[in-house]
Amino acid sequence: xxxxxxxxxxxxxxxxxxxFFPLGVMILESLATQWYRIQKWWAPxxxxxxxxxxxxxxxxxxxxxxxTFVIAIxxxxxxxxxxxxxxxxxxxxxxxxxxxxxxxxxxxPQTVPAVALGVGMLPVYSRLGWLYTFHGIVLxxxxxxxxxxxxxxxNGFASIDPELEEAAKVFGAKxxxxxxxxxxxxxxxxxxxxxxxxxxxxxxxxxxxMLLGYPTIATIAVKxxxxxxxxxxxxxxxxxxxxxxVVPSLILIFLLEKYTGISLQRV
Amino acid sequence: xxxxxxxxxFLYFSPLLIFFAVVLFWPLFNVFYTSSKEFGLANAxxxxxxxxxxxxxxxxxxxxxxxxTLLSAFFGYSIALILVMxxxxxxxxxxxxxxxxxxxxxxxxxxxxxLLAPKGYVTMILNILLTKLGFEPINFMGKxxxxxxxxxxxxxxxxxIISYAALVKINPEIIEAARSLGASGWVIIKKIxxxxxxxxxxxxxxxxxxxxxxxxxxxLILGSEPTYFPVYIYYILNQExxxxxxxxxxxxxxxxxxxLGYIYFTLSIRLRRGGYQ
Numbered sequence: 001x002x003x004x005x006x007x008x009x010x011x012x013x014x015x016x017x018x019x020f021f022p023l024g025v026m027i028l029e030s031l032a033t034q035w036y037r038i039q040k041w042w043a044p045x046x047x048x049x050x051x052x053x054x055x056x057x058x059x060x061x062x063x064x065x066x067x068t069f070v071i072a073i074x075x076x077x078x079x080x081x082x083x084x085x086x087x088x089x090x091x092x093x094x095x096x097x098x099x100x101x102x103x104x105x106x107x108x109p110q111t112v113p114a115v116a117l118g119v120g121m122l123p124v125y126s127r128l129g130w131l132y133t134f135h136g137i138v139l140x141x142x143x144x145x146x147x148x149x150x151x152x153x154x155n156g157f158a159s160i161d162p163e164l165e166e167a168a169k170v171f172g173a174k175x176x177x178x179x180x181x182x183x184x185x186x187x188x189x190x191x192x193x194x195x196x197x198x199x200x201x202x203x204x205x206x207x208x209x210m211l212l213g214y215p216t217i218a219t220i221a222v223k224x225x226x227x228x229x230x231x232x233x234x235x236x237x238x239x240x241x242x243x244x245x246v247v248p249s250l251i252l253i254f255l256l257e258k259y260t261g262i263s264l265q266r267v
Numbered sequence: 268x269x270x271x272x273x274x275x276x277f278l279y280f281s282p283l284l285i286f287f288a289v290v291l292f293w294p295l296f297n298v299f300y301t302s303s304k305e306f307g308l309a310n311a312x313x314x315x316x317x318x319x320x321x322x323x324x325x326x327x328x329x330x331x332x333x334x335x336t337l338l339s340a341f342f343g344y345s346i347a348l349i350l351v352m353x354x355x356x357x358x359x360x361x362x363x364x365x366x367x368x369x370x371x372x373x374x375x376x377x378x379x380x381x382l383l384a385p386k387g388y389v390t391m392i393l394n395i396l397l398t399k400l401g402f403e404p405i406n407f408m409g410k411x412x413x414x415x416x417x418x419x420x421x422x423x424x425x426x427x428i429i430s431y432a433a434l435v436k437i438n439p440e441i442i443e444a445a446r447s448l449g450a451s452g453w454v455i456i457k458k459i460x461x462x463x464x465x466x467x468x469x470x471x472x473x474x475x476x477x478x479x480x481x482x483x484x485x486x487l488i489l490g491s492e493p494t495y496f497p498v499y500i501y502y503i504l505n506q507e508x509x510x511x512x513x514x515x516x517x518x519x520x521x522x523x524x525x526x527l528g529y530i531y532f533t534l535s536i537r538l539r540r541g542g543y544q
Contacts, residue, residue, distance in 0.1 A: 007355070012356040019424075020363075022382060023366070025381060041386070085279040094279075102280065111524055112521065112525070113517070114483060115501050116298060116521045123510065204373075206372070206484050207484070221371055221373045228380060239381070242374040249369055253369055265428075266369070
């Protein structure tokens with residue numbers, strides 16, 4: 001410990017600078033209402049919350065902010081419900097034949113490029129009438145969220161002593177009752193982790209929203225893109241929107257990890 | 268296990284099967300169908316002749332993704348090694364390095380564009396230094412290197428986390444034994460750490476390469492010439508509305524990424540079974 005201290009301090013500060021400086025610039029862009037022109041080019045002349053006010057007062061952007069969180073929460077709930085039973089049979093080892101296959105099955109979306117999926121989804125969605133609809137976007141966001149939720153719930157089920165289920169069966173509990181009464185209470189931290197990761201995935205999703213939902217449905221990510229060079233270069237608005245996207249999720253994750261003691265794994 | 272039970276287990280799995288069938292397999296099938304029926308295989312292959320833009324874009328993309336992966340693997344693994352060997356400020360460093368993983372890709376693209384633009388902090392500071400030293404000022408925008416810089420901010424942490432998880436599982440007694448026999452740091456890395464964690468490192472690099480290769484958001488915001496391959500597909504779809512051509516290009520894309528995904532999954536299953544070593 002002693003010998004490594006100096007190297008440790010240097011490494012920790014370098015990495016903290018490397019990671020937080022870009023995020024600091026993001027926040028600075030969102031707060032600077034006026035920059036010095038030539039000298040002191042690096043400093044804002046005036047700071048304020050002007051851009052945040054503007055963001056909330058533009059109806060179209062405000063709707064996108066609201067939409068982002070509604071979609072993300074719906075995605076989290078939907079993907080958890082979708083994966084509960086599959087994770088149960090895999091996690092508790094009920095499926096023995098082809099276990100590797102089924103375990104991998106839930107991770108397939110990770111290997112499918114979002115843009116290629118979007119190309120394939122366009123005709124499917126237009127045939128089903130799902131283009132530019134809320135549920136269409138929720139389903140599209142859900143695809144990429146499955147791997148995180150599936151893995152977390154599978155681990156959750158695997159961590160629970162199978163004897164509990166046996167005991168419940170002895171007392172006459174069946175199928176869904178077992179999941180509801182025996183597993184769900186013990187699964188809480190895993191459910192929270194799965195939910196937050198699905199939420200994080202949804203607010204991160206951009207291509208599919210743009211291809212299948214825009215202009216009827218726009219999210220913060222879409223608005224960041226438009227202000228960050230997609231349509232025009234407005235770093236103050238892109239900065240404010242990015243900050244609104246990043247800071248709440250980092251706080252949410254921090255609180256969740258602090259109070260449940262779990263560690264979210266995105267890789 | 269009875270037939271009945273097997274059927275029940277299969278039924279339990281069915282929500283996911285149905286969901287994937289509608290929003291994953293059907294669209295993917297569509298990509299293959301459209302590209303072979305409407306576009307034609309010969310036309311699809313013709314897109315990837317060496318003088319065609321699609322080919323240039325694909326090669327450029329593979330090169331950029333490869334450089335990003337290599338740099339991330341080097342730095343990510345080195346940081347993990349230093350941490351395991353020094354054991355100081357581990358918790359701080361781990362927490363700091365996890366932050367980029369929760370920043371949306373589109374935001375990462377925006378932040379680095381703000382930093383690398385001609386008036387951005389990184390470019391300005393670098394150019395002040397360069398002109399003082401008598402060099403030509405540089406411009407990052409529109410070049411692969413700006414994508415690399417944004418990529419590694421996200422992927423160094425990814426590689427770090429995967430390699431660190433494997434490195435801490437190594438029994439410290441092995442290291443102690445090697446030390447007491449007089450092995451130096453380098454020898455320990457070469458003879459113990461690397462041989463015991465190469466699988467984790469390969470898993471990490473394959474997932475990072477895959478992510479760098481297929482990700483749209485970061486190169487879309489930073490822009491490049493030639494256009495990044497997934498961005499090129501996106502433009503064909505969103506600006507030229509040519510779904511047949513986009514499908515043909517996606518097919519090649521899906522084939523490559525699924526192959527990489529296959530490598531990743533085979534390795535990661537082995538990692539899980541073998542306790543990360």
